[in-house]
Amino acid sequence: MNGLGSYLKKHTEALVKDVGIEPACDLTGKSKATLGRYYSDNEEHADRFMPIDAVAALEKAAKYPHVTSALAEVNGITLSYDPERRNSDENANVNSDVIALSQRFAMLMAEYNQSIEDGIISVNEAKRLLRETSQLQRVLIEMKMHLEEESGERI
Known part of the structure; x- marks a missing residue:
């Protein structure tokens, strides 16, 4: 083998x-x-x-x-595993995804605003931005899955 x-x-x-x-x-x-x-x-x-x-x-x-x-x-791919899966509530739908998406985007922009304040994004600030970006991506994936479920298609 x-x-x-x-x-x-x-x-x-x-x-x-x-x-x-x-x-x-x-x-x-x-x-x-x-x-x-x-x-x-x-x-x-x-x-x-x-x-x-x-x-x-x-x-x-x-x-x-x-x-x-x-x-x-x-295959050289890195996965991010989060056992909480906060946005995967059984009652979640596209509307709740849009709310979560707007909240996450606002948090990303607030983090960016704070990070760029001095004109330099430090390593720690970059890590926080990356963490927020990953959270935003997670919400988008859940939203995609709910849209596929509601439309009856896999995209």
């Missing part, structure tokens, strides 16, 4: 163990044996990987997105 396959299987195993084998079976509709094959390093199972819908179901229940972070890492 190549290094990438082995790496992904180890993270798949971590995901299943994070959720628990019985709950993982319930969430995915797969048997213990099938789940075990997805992370087995035996040569006969080298080409078997967990389907993406099963990964998504398990990562929703897990404490950490093990497989997604592994995929991002091997």
Whole structure:
């Protein structure tokens, strides 16, 4: 088995163990044996990987997105993980997203105004701006997901 396959299987195993084998079976509709094959390093199972819908179901229940972070890492992508997911309220909709968006943008502009006051943006000020920009991006992603949900399309 190549290094990438082995790496992904180890993270798949971590995901299943994070959720628990019985709950993982319930969430995915797969048997213990099938789940075990997805992370087995035996040569006969080298080409078997967990389907993406099963990964998504398990990562929703897990404490950490093990497989997604592994995929991002091997592709040189950095993810920002926030277990709070403050803007993902079940009752949230586009209207609440617009409110959150305007609030976040106002906070970004206030931070920028304070940072540029002396004409120089320090490293700490840049970090605060980056943090606010990331929060704004998170709200935009949630808004995009709500718009897709309401329109019945994936963009």
